[in-house]
Amino acid sequence: MKVLMFNVNKDETGYINDCNRKFPFALEFADFDFNSADIGKFMGFDAVWITTGCKVTKDKSEQLEKAGVRYIVSRAAGTDHMELAAMKEAGIKGANVPRYSPNAIAEHTVCLTLMSLRKMKRELNMIDNYDFTLTGLKGLELRNMTVGVIGTGRIGAETIKILSGFGCQIIAYDLFENQAVKNKVTYLDFNDVLTKSDILILHCPLTKENERLIASDTIARMKDGAVLINTARGGLMDYEAVLEAIENGKISAAAFDVYDRETPYIRKKVERDRFESETLKKLMEKENIIYTAHMSFYTDTAIENMIMTAFDNLYEYEKTGHCSNDIIK
Ligand code: NAI
Numbered sequence: 001m002k003v004l005m006f007n008v009n010k011d012e013t014g015y016i017n018d019c020n021r022k023f024p025f026a027l028e029f030a031d032f033d034f035n036s037a038d039i040g041k042f043m044g045f046d047a048v049w050i051t052t053g054c055k056v057t058k059d060k061s062e063q064l065e066k067a068g069v070r071y072i073v074s075r076a077a078g079t080d081h082m083e084l085a086a087m088k089e090a091g092i093k094g095a096n097v098p099r100y101s102p103n104a105i106a107e108h109t110v111c112l113t114l115m116s117l118r119k120m121k122r123e124l125n126m127i128d129n130y131d132f133t134l135t136g137l138k139g140l141e142l143r144n145m146t147v148g149v150i151g152t153g154r155i156g157a158e159t160i161k162i163l164s165g166f167g168c169q170i171i172a173y174d175l176f177e178n179q180a181v182k183n184k185v186t187y188l189d190f191n192d193v194l195t196k197s198d199i200l201i202l203h204c205p206l207t208k209e210n211e212r213l214i215a216s217d218t219i220a221r222m223k224d225g226a227v228l229i230n231t232a233r234g235g236l237m238d239y240e241a242v243l244e245a246i247e248n249g250k251i252s253a254a255a256f257d258v259y260d261r262e263t264p265y266i267r268k269k270v271e272r273d274r275f276e277s278e279t280l281k282k283l284m285e286k287e288n289i290i291y292t293a294h295m296s297f298y299t300d301t302a303i304e305n306m307i308m309t310a311f312d313n314l315y316e317y318e319k320t321g322h323c324s325n326d327i328i329k
Pocket of ligand 1 (some may be wrong): 098150151176203204206207233258271
């Protein structure tokens with residue numbers, strides 16, 4: 001099987017080539033952008049290997065089908081970058097990596113939470129300037145807080161397990177209760193979690209129903225001075241509304257690993273003056289906002305599991321035409 005690989009970091013190619021010895025597939029590492037590539041670039045490949053930055057639109061699905069691509073293997077858990085109905089219509093199969101290390105994202109989430117509570121961005125900026133005072137650094141203790149988790153699936157459950165060690169009260173909302181964490185969390189309806197949380201953490205997938213779940217109207221119902229953490233998807237939040245809430249003090253701190261307009265710059269080194277995302281720029285300048293560039297998954301264990309499962313998906317497709325991680329229903 002000939003596979004065109006997108007968005008592979010230089011430090012991953014060694015591991016990818018090592019894994020591939022087991023199969024082996026004919027891999028080609030693309031040095032061009034998936035989203036803007038024309039049909040000719042995909043000709044001759046049976047499968048493409050993508051990340052969340054690769055948008056599988058209706059047009060792209062049709063283009064891939066015409067080029068002869070049969071399988072799309074996304075090495076991510078989330079699937080909101082792929083129009084699944086359009087893929088199905090075009091006759092292209094697709095698989096994801098539903099579980100590579102929920103702990104990686106959960107640990108990063110708790111790290112962002114603690115950094116926000118202990119005003120770590122301000123402290124690090126002060127240390128950079130040889131300012132060893134305590135000005136503006138008085139923090140908050142997690143054990144005294146009520147933490148609300150929206151989405152208690154694989155990642156949310158790991159976050160809850162870690163948080164439970166801090167002694168904080170944990171409340172949660174999900175469409176389905178997760179038995180694995182039921183003894184650590186009190187399930188409430190969405191509005192109760194929203195209004196009762198000192199810290200609100202988003203761990204649900206982005207769907208049509210929950211797009212901009214956190215916007216002016218929902219922020220208005222949050223506790224004054226609440227802390228907002230999003231390591232799920234940018235589309236869950238209205239970032240203009242978050243900026244306004246940070247500026248007027250409604251939200252005391254926010255940390256996020258995802259941004260709804262991240263595709264143009266993510267995984268690139270961008271010149272400061274040419275950075276076009278004005279809202280994100282303003283958010284990044286705030287001392288009480290921490291932004292990480294969609295990297296909460298990026299650990300050794302997660303990457304190894306992710307790559308191995310993506311290969312297994314390709315192998316299953318090659319052998320059977322089906323895959324246990326198929327996402328097209
Ligand atoms: P999962 O499928 O195991 O859990 C998601 C949970 O959210 C489910 O229990 C589901 O019932 C619930 N849910 C769905 N819609 C909801 C809503 N409107 N309100 C409340 N709960 C809702 O998924 P997992 O593995 O926990 O991942 C969650 C999300 O995290 C992914 O969909 C992805 O968008 C994001 N993610 C982010 C990463 C990053 O690097 N920042 C890496 C991996 C995933």
